[in-house]
Amino acid sequence: MIRVSAGTAACLGLSSNRMDAYPTTAYLLSGKQCLMKCSFCPQRAGGNNVLNRLGRINWPEYSWDEVAKKLVHAEAEGIKRICLQSVRHTDGIETLVRIVDRLKSSSDLPLSVSAWIGDEREAAALIDAGVERISVSIDVINPETYKEIKGGSLQNRLDLLFSCAGKVPGKMSTHLICGLGESEVxxxxxxDKLQQAGVAIALFAFVPLRGTxxxxxxxPPVDFYRRIQAGHYLFREKVVEMDSFKFEQxxxxxxGLPEKDLINSLSDGTAFQTSGCPxxxxxxxNERPGGVIYNYHRxxxxxxxxxxxxxxxxxLKAGY
Ligand code: SF4
Structure with a gap:
């Protein structure tokens, strides 16, 4: 069995639910309860019965055969990538590689894997198995808060992410959740550092979830998130460097840009769309339909x- 996001299930025809918006990536989730204890996550070890959720999303379970049959035709439904997310488990990388083999036999779409990997060798094994991008989720930006919320050392995970980015260049992604006590600087x-190392960044705003x-x-306030989205986009598009930004407390x-240049760079709204893998x-x-939209999906x-x-x-209050 494999879990499939509710939107993906509707898009692929696994369920007859109608959605307000459909994904352009098929999101799958493998594994039961996670070994990690991230306090924001419904999948955390020792959490209560909200295991069918990750983020705001429900993940109904389907048989592999049902999912494989639908994935064969996923492209016709507007799907352009498959993303396998996996909770941290004790099985080792071989289980993930087996799942990757299974997915590769059903679809030629590029495959992202977001999973706990222990070293560069495991990243290389996933790439050899046909994974196009690997996400090592950092999630929490401030080192102290990281310890409290996720446990362990932020620096160790960053070291791994940067060394994987050196070993498999252009193939690493990460997830960052904004609004967990970090400052904008x-x-x-x-x-900026991740961008320079060639790591693609999926930005999220923290969402307080029931049962966590x-x-x-x-x-977080939406204006805080907009400034981070805009900065991320301006780095990504090489419009400005970090040195030109000004911070107060x-x-x-x-x-550090003239107003008209800033408006020109941001006016198509791409900066405020979902970021991460293509x-x-x-x-x-990140948001309820009809509520404040942090990441536009379109x-x-x-x-x-x-x-x-x-x-x-x-x-911004001060200069642009
Ligand atoms: S950014 Fe990549 S790894 Fe993260 S959810 Fe999207 S496709 Fe998956």
Whole structure:
């Protein structure tokens, strides 16, 4: 059996649910309860019965045969990538490689794997098995908060991520969750380093989820998230370097660009769309339909881009 995100299941015809938006990546989830104890996550070790959730999303279970049959035709349903997410388990890399083999026999679509890997050798084994990109999720940006929320050392995971990026260049991704106590200067400094190492970054805003240890915490203010999204995009597109940004008490107050250049760079709204591996749109992982949208899963219309940009510019207060 394998779990499939509710949106993916609807898109592939595994369920008859109608969705407000459909994914462009097929999201699959393998493994039962995770060995990690990340306090924001419903899959954490020792958590209660919310195992059918990861992020805001439900993950119903299907047989491998059902899923394999649907994946053969996934491209016709608008799917452009497959993402296998795996909880940390005791099985070792061989189990993941077996799942990858199975997926590769059903589909030629590029495959991302987001999983706990222990060393560069395991990253290389996944690439040899046909994985196109591997995500080592950092999640928490501040080292102290990392210890509290995830346990263990942020630096150790970063060392692994950077050494994998050297070993399999252009094939590493990571997930960063904003709004877990880090400052904007910390977030953008790490984003800049990762970007320079060729690591693709999937940005998330923290979502307090029922049944987790962090259910009582607040989601971050959207203007905080917009400044980080914009900074990430400006690095990615090589519009500016970190040196031109100005911060006051850890908060970004200027991108160091003339206003018209900043508007030109951000006006199509791409900066505010879901980021990460190519064609990963994760509809409503961060937001409820109808609520504040942190990550747009699609191109923004003109009105939306203008609104987001006006909010961003208004929030900078100082120069651009
Ligand atoms: S960025 Fe998207 S496709 Fe890539 S590992 Fe993360 S969820 Fe999967």
């Amino acid at each position: 910390e977030a953008l400094t790490l984003i 240890a962090m259910e009582g915490k607040e989601a 850890g908060r970004l107050v200027s991108f 064609h990963c749109n994760r509809p409503y992982y 191109t923004l219309n003109k009105q939306e881009s203008e609104k987001v940009l006006a909010e961003l510019l208004g929030s």
